[in-house]
Amino acid sequence: MAAQRKSKRLESAPAADAAAPAPTGEQRNRILTGLPPEEYARLRPYLTTRFFERSEPLWEPNQPITGAYFPIDAVASVLAVTGDGSAIEVGTIGNEGVVGLPLFLGAATAPGRSLVQIGGEMAAMPAEAFCREAGAGRALDRLLQRYTQGFLTQVSQTTVCNYHHLLPQRLARWVLMVHDRVGRGELELTHEFLGQMLGVRRATVTETLAQLKRQGLIRYRRGVLTVLDRTGLERATCECYRIVRDEFDRLLGTPVG
Amino acid sequence: MAAQRKSKRLESAPAADAAAPAPTGEQRNRILTGLPPEEYARLRPYLTTRFFERSEPLWEPNQPITGAYFPIDAVASVLAVTGDGSAIEVGTIGNEGVVGLPLFLGAATAPGRSLVQIGGEMAAMPAEAFCREAGAGRALDRLLQRYTQGFLTQVSQTTVCNYHHLLPQRLARWVLMVHDRVGRGELELTHEFLGQMLGVRRATVTETLAQLKRQGLIRYRRGVLTVLDRTGLERATCECYRIVRDEFDRLLGTPVG
DNA sequence: CGGTGCCGGTACGCTAGCGTACAGTATAGC
DNA sequence: GCTATACTGTACGCTAGCGTACCGGCACCG
Numbered sequence: 001m002a003a004q005r006k007s008k009r010l011e012s013a014p015a016a017d018a019a020a021p022a023p024t025g026e027q028r029n030r031i032l033t034g035l036p037p038e039e040y041a042r043l044r045p046y047l048t049t050r051f052f053e054r055s056e057p058l059w060e061p062n063q064p065i066t067g068a069y070f071p072i073d074a075v076a077s078v079l080a081v082t083g084d085g086s087a088i089e090v091g092t093i094g095n096e097g098v099v100g101l102p103l104f105l106g107a108a109t110a111p112g113r114s115l116v117q118i119g120g121e122m123a124a125m126p127a128e129a130f131c132r133e134a135g136a137g138r139a140l141d142r143l144l145q146r147y148t149q150g151f152l153t154q155v156s157q158t159t160v161c162n163y164h165h166l167l168p169q170r171l172a173r174w175v176l177m178v179h180d181r182v183g184r185g186e187l188e189l190t191h192e193f194l195g196q197m198l199g200v201r202r203a204t205v206t207e208t209l210a211q212l213k214r215q216g217l218i219r220y221r222r223g224v225l226t227v228l229d230r231t232g233l234e235r236a237t238c239e240c241y242r243i244v245r246d247e248f249d250r251l252l253g254t255p256v257g
Numbered sequence: 258m259a260a261q262r263k264s265k266r267l268e269s270a271p272a273a274d275a276a277a278p279a280p281t282g283e284q285r286n287r288i289l290t291g292l293p294p295e296e297y298a299r300l301r302p303y304l305t306t307r308f309f310e311r312s313e314p315l316w317e318p319n320q321p322i323t324g325a326y327f328p329i330d331a332v333a334s335v336l337a338v339t340g341d342g343s344a345i346e347v348g349t350i351g352n353e354g355v356v357g358l359p360l361f362l363g364a365a366t367a368p369g370r371s372l373v374q375i376g377g378e379m380a381a382m383p384a385e386a387f388c389r390e391a392g393a394g395r396a397l398d399r400l401l402q403r404y405t406q407g408f409l410t411q412v413s414q415t416t417v418c419n420y421h422h423l424l425p426q427r428l429a430r431w432v433l434m435v436h437d438r439v440g441r442g443e444l445e446l447t448h449e450f451l452g453q454m455l456g457v458r459r460a461t462v463t464e465t466l467a468q469l470k471r472q473g474l475i476r477y478r479r480g481v482l483t484v485l486d487r488t489g490l491e492r493a494t495c496e497c498y499r500i501v502r503d504e505f506d507r508l509l510g511t512p513v514g
Numbered sequence: 515c516g517g518t519g520c521c522g523g524t525a526c527g528c529t530a531g532c533g534t535a536c537a538g539t540a541t542a543g544c
Numbered sequence: 545g546c547t548a549t550a551c552t553g554t555a556c557g558c559t560a561g562c563g564t565a566c567c568g569g570c571a572c573c574g
Contacts, residue, residue: 080413083496086421105406149362156337164343239340
């Protein structure tokens, strides 16, 4: 299954490069591709695809959420924060979903933060248009409802996992989830950044990554982490990874479609 | 504000006792009371109010969710579980909401568990009717969407809080949240049960409760915990409590409404 | 080509909460 | 009233991950 995912990606990436048609890579977002053609056509005029840099904020706590974002090969992150400055990632969003559920759910702001985790392309849609189109009682509504359920599962499972599982497992899970979503084996990120996502010290990340490296599962150099052995990582992580992945597949259809 | 909450309760409880009209105490669930009268009338035939015992399961992992439940003075809990048996509470549901969001979000099952935390009344509605009525594009939909956003906020905030804050604060938060929702000062629960909710050992709960007791914030005897000093508890907890409460009020209107 | 940040490696003492275990006490059922 | 059971109190050694700190190296900028 993981292999399928990967190979699918390897096919579509060169295709996108070669043809580079108007809707750049939007065909790779599973929400957008899940829409019936006429509904997708309705949305097209509002979508702007561009490259987002790593760490670019998508919304800040209690500030207006200005748009929804459909990741193509970028990965975004939703964090929960506390008054005393600590934070932790509660959700990871890639081409299976959309960033901006609060808008769909009737809120113009949220108490958390969202940012780009792995730089890449996303199709952006202004908040106003998104709210209108997502509340029209069409296919998009139903897709977003199911995606919301998947996201809720992800957040819930992340909670138990963060709380009860050890860091090596959690780290492996994080890498797998992101790897699934970017479709590349090389992830640009620093230990510091990873620490912020996992809610641990930078030093702890370094030590734990070293463990995974020693097992030959990953490799890294200054700012770039490379997945070497996906199957090994799956063995090294907890079942939380599977639970969330399977739930998304169940709700949205398997990625191969 | 907490005082308002409490006084409101104290008014409405005797009223319900005195009149005891057909829809027993359903007027105290904020989702049901948020509906326009004709829509509430549509739902009434499907609602059955009864007493639910503490620990009664509402759904089990990946088993069909058979109904939705509108708490009146019961409090329910949604847990996330891992393959190795550990679990943690991710959401608390009282008269501000409804148990059964997965149904609304298009899923017939979910990977977690749900159970009754504090025994009391809830209005139950069979899954089929709930799905039909909640997807009809009426007021109920919009209420549930906003409630979903509130619930998501709750789960997210619980995640950071569990991870970064110390047990005394978390425990105080738990007691406050439940106290808000039951409207009684006496909560029937054991240390063991509390431990399962908070994901900690029973012994740790005992020690931490003793701390709060020494500060005069609570009292307890075999199976019953009593809130003595609400304001003190609010001072003892972290801002996570406020963040979630304010977000619910913002989304659903303040409880006094 | 040399400096200056950013990034990764490592070390040390610290603590919250764990696992386990055992003993005392309230309550319900007989 | 007595017993069985469920609940609470307490103790002890253990460990994952923290806070802090310092050092060396890569990479970009001037």
